[in-house]
Amino acid sequence: MKLFLYLDRESVVHRLHPVTKLVALPVLFGVAMRLERLETLALLALVVVVVAALGRALDAVAGMASLLLTLLIATTLMWWLFAPQGGLLRDGFQPAALARSAGLGLRLALMVASGIVFLATTRVEDFAHGLRTLGLPYRVAFALTLAFRLVPTFVASGRAVAEAQRARGLDLDHGGLVTRMRRYTPLVVPMFLTSIRRADRLAAALETRGFGSGEKRTDLVEHRFGGRDALAAVLLVGLVAASLWGGELASQPAVQAALGSARAWLEALYAKAASRP
Amino acid sequence: MRQRTRPGVLPGSAESLGVPRAEIARRVAECLGLVGLAGFERREPATLSGGEKQRLAIASVLAMRPSLILLDEPTTDLDPVGKGEVHAILRRLAADGLAVAVIEHETEELLDLDRILHLDAGAVRRDGPPRRLLLEVAELAAAGVEPPVAARASRWLGLAEVVREERFADEVAARGVQVERTGVRPRLATRGEAPVIEVDHLVHRYPLRDQPAVDDVSLAIRPGEFVALLGANGSGKTTLAKHLNGLLPPTSGAVRVAGHDAKKAGTAQLARHVGYVFQDPDHQIFSATVWEEMAFGPRNLGVGEDQLESRILAALEVVGLTEERDRDPFVLTKGQRQRLAVASVLATAPEILVLDEPTTGLDYNDRERMLALLADLHRRGHTVLVITHAMEVVASHCERALVMAGGKLVFDGGIPELFANDEVLARARLRAPTAWRLGRMLGLETLTPEELGAALRGGGGGNGA
Structure with missing residues (x-):
């Protein structure tokens, strides 16, 4: 079973300083929250896709396509049906409301997708290192690393418990809700107890390896900010600026005029292409 | 620029101790090399095999540059070759000047250590060189420690210390012991009955793995067989x-068990026919009393309360836990919990028993009890399939071996045929047990220490033991 999204590859995004990525992620979230129109959110989606491509992580995103699509469709539907203004149930069908709902669905899917790109291009150790650089105490950052490390272990022991009980005839698929809930006792108790035992052993193992020895820790992971981090920062600032003032800028007469002539040019081009035999 | 060597867990210990960064990178490479894991720096620890993980754990402790390294049963879960590899590493470290102390109850691998401390009831009972100390066969057995087979053989030859394996044939000849060739051992009996388990071109692929975990395996097991996997x-x-028992569905191929298609019948239905005992009893024990734990399986299968009591009592009797019926399972010893797991499966009265590593982690006495239990169940007519790394168990109890390597079934036949087949043994990382290896030097096919002893003493030599 592959439980982690991280892809051990060489790419510009992999090589970014973890702090850069740790800052970029919430900034991207903020930009997504600020944008509302479907068109601008689609532009942001393009940005995320470009970053994923640069990070050679498109397949990681594609691998989660079902999750992303479910999020997108479910959110869109919910907003479209139940929105307080323009919702289908209250105000009947309104194309603008549908577009708005789709935008909100896309916003959520985008945030998850950028999270996937982050995890696919950042080692847990680097993630923790980034958090420490940002001032988080080592123990907290270590707990995060540990949580990631333990996921496959807990999944494996959970599976082992379920198999052991199914082999003794435990049936989790039939019966009413209450009976089914009660049937989970044989799963929960052994999982809980094995987890406690494991935590106990883990604590001893950490101590034997000098955890909290009082010495000043060496951090093996080392990163320096480089040109690509500066470039990423500039692009991020540009993105934020565009999300904040892009709309105003676009409504300036000069920009409007420029956009109008560009549009006319495109239309002419299209007409020419269409009239060709 | 970025550090190139960034293994997942290894640097942890040295980092905690504040060792400089360049030094850590050097140590990581060196320690991985010492345990034969050079080039594994970037692997996720979760993707390593059991033996590799154990070696990684040793390397991670070595990275702290200790002057003493303590290991608590470091080879319990490993295949025979993996065990040998770990012990070879430990010997090399000791030769390099590191003090190595191993806590162990299996004695077979301990003969080449410098010194053994035998603890009993919290006190050091004996202290001495292994080849001398382990020769005290009767005392060891009385204290619940299994003496190595080579020690028992050395006793029979009247030697002053445990013989080195490569010197065994010479010692036998030097003492003028006549070896009595035991008669031709009965070969695997072919039974006429229809198979109770049929596996037909089974393939199983886990998601996202290139190699199938089980690759085109076909086999048949007849009622009443005792088979080692x-x-x-x-x-x-x-x-x-x-x-x-239907826990995994075939990717392709078919499995028939007791007349049911395993995929269609499902695990709950097959539980009536197949009892599956997992390696770790703590993965299944959840009840407040032994009795309740025993009742879980039969109740799931709809056994009435009137029959329940007699079934549970019978199963507890078989595993020798009748006295413990009202106790909390969590206060039982590991051996008792292991037997409780078997009993709770027996209470469902399955005709087929599958046991995954039933003797792993048990000490000598508990292991002997478990094996006697399995032999007893086999005599009562149960079909028994044991997954194990313990070759002595295979030699003394099983009638037939199925050997897997890389997902394929590479051997299906009798135990002597397996031990004589060096190619299969090497491919599957197995090792014939000591009794067989020693017997082979004398031109014998002895599976158990008892057979080896009979051959040596029957010939008129030896002082008995």
């Missing part, structure tokens, strides 16, 4: 076994 860690034996 062998192979290295990660060879696919547990995956194969989990198809026998």
Whole structure:
């Protein structure tokens, strides 16, 4: 079973300083929250896709396509049906409301997708290192690393418990809700107890390896900010600026005029292409 | 620029101790090399095999540059070759000047250590060189420690210390012991009955893995057989076994158990026919009393309360836990919990028993009890399939061996045929037990220490033991 999204590859995004990525992620979230129109959110989606491509992580995103699509469709539907203004149930069908709902669905899917790109291009150790650089105490950052490390272990022991009980005839698929809930006792108790035992052993193992020895820790992971981090920062600032003032800028007469002539040019081009035999 | 060597867990210990960064990178490479894991720097620890993980754990402790390294049963879960590899590493470290102390109850691998401390009831009972100390066969057995087979053989020859394996044939000849060739051992009896388990071109693929875990395996097991399922860690034996009660569905191929298609019948239905005992009893024990734990399986299968009591009592009797019926399972010893797991499966009265590593982690006495229990169940007519790394168990109890390597079934036949087949043994990382290896030097096919002893004493030599 592959439980982690991280892809051990060489790419510009992999090589970014973890702090850069740790800052970029919430900034991207903020930009997504600020944008509302479907068109601008689609532009942001393009940005995320470009970053994923640069990070050679498109397949990681594609691998989660079902999750992303479910999020997108479910959110869109919910907003479209139940929105307080323009919702289908209250105000009947309104194309603008549908577009708005789709935008909100896309916003959520985008945030998850950028999270996937982050995890696919950042080692847990680097993630923790980034958090420490940002001032988080080592123990907290270590707990995060540990949580990631333990996921496959807990999944494996959970599976082992379920198999052991199914082999003794435990049936989790039939019966009413209450009976089914009660049937989970044989799963929960052994999982809980094995987890406690494991935590106990883990604590001893950490101590034997000098955890909290009082010495000043060496951090093996080392990163320096480089040109690509500066470039990423500039692009991020540009993105934020565009999300904040892009709309105003676009409504300036000069920009409007420029956009109008560009549009006319495109239309002419299209007409020419269409009239060709 | 970025650090190139960034292994997942290894640097942890040295980092905690504030060792400079360049030094850590050097140590990581060196320690991985010492345990034969050079080039593994970037692997996720979760993707390593059992033996590799154990070696990584040793390396991670070595990275702290200790002057003493303590190991608590470091080879319990490993396949025979993996065990040998770990012990070879420890010997090399000791030769380099590191003090190595191993806590162990299996004595077979301990003969080449410098010194053994035998603890009993919290006190050091004996202290001495292994080849001398382990020769005290009767005392060891009385204290619940299994003496190595080579020690028993040395006793029979009247030697002053445990013989080195490569010197065994010479010692026998030097003492003028006449070896009595035992008669031709009865070969695997072919039974006429229809198979109770049929596996037909079974393939199982886990998601996102390139190699199938089980690759085109076909076999048949007849009622009442005692079969060993062998192979290295990660060879696919547990995956194969989990198809026998429907825990895993075949990717392709078919499995028929007691007349049911395993995939269609489902695990709950097959539980009536196949009892599956997992390696770790703590993965299944959840009840407040032994009695309740025993009742879980039969109740799931709809056994009425009137029959329940007699079934539970019978099963507890078989495993010798009748006295413990009202106790909390969590206060039982590991051996008792292991037997409780077997009993709770027996209470469902299955005709087929599958046991995954039933003797792992048990001490000598508990192991002997478990084996006597399995032999007893076999005599009562149960079909028994054991997954194990313990070759002495295979030699003394099983009639037939199935050997897996890389997902394929590479051997299906009698135990002597397996031990004589060096190619299969090497491929599956197995090693014939000591009694066989020693017997072979004398031109014998002895599976158990008792057979070896009979051959040596029957010839008129030896002082007995």
